[in-house]
Amino acid sequence: MYHEELDGGDVFRKQIWVISEANQVIHIQPLNVTSIGSDDWSNVVLEPAKDQCEIVFQPVEPDVYMGTIPDCTRDSEVTQLPYYGFTVTCHSVNTLIYFQSSREAISKLPYVFKNTQRFLLPDSLTQTSRDFVPPCGYN
Structure with missing residues (x-):
């Protein structure tokens, strides 16, 4: 899955998320x-994130997930990365910022998430297992 984050309209993070599931726990390796x-994904260059940058979610109810995301924008000298806490549903994301020096600030207005077909990804980046059922009815 392609993921990008913007700050004031400027992209500061672009990632491909490799998603797997084991024992009801969803693992995302960015x-x-x-x-x-030129938006040509056949020539994309990817760099694995640190092992400690794995994102982990677990379902707590149908279509409701809770998890943690480490702040991997930190200096590589930091030995213990701070984490964000997340609750994700089909229509919203609630974030708990645990640390004061976060790049993000707590927002008074909600974040806006868009599920768009911005880039056409090659098949090698979009293949899933046959038994994969996307949550919330997304295909």
């Missing part, structure tokens, strides 16, 4: 997009 030419 791969940082370090280079892309």
Whole structure:
């Protein structure tokens, strides 16, 4: 899954998320997009994130997930990365910021998430297992 984050309209993070599931726990291993030419994803350059940057979610009710996301924008000298706490539903994301030095501030207005077909990804980046059922009816 392609994931990007913007700050004031400027992209500060582009990633491909490799998603897997084991024992009712969803694991997301981010791969940082370090280079892309003219939105041509066949030539994308990916860099694995640190092992400690794995995102973990667990279902707590149907279509409701809770988990943690480490702040991997930190200096590599930090030995213990701070974490965000998340509750995710089909229509909303609630974030708990545990630390004061976060890049993000708590928002008075909700974050806006868009599920769009911004880039056409090659099949090698979109293949899923046959038994994968997307949550919330997304295909």
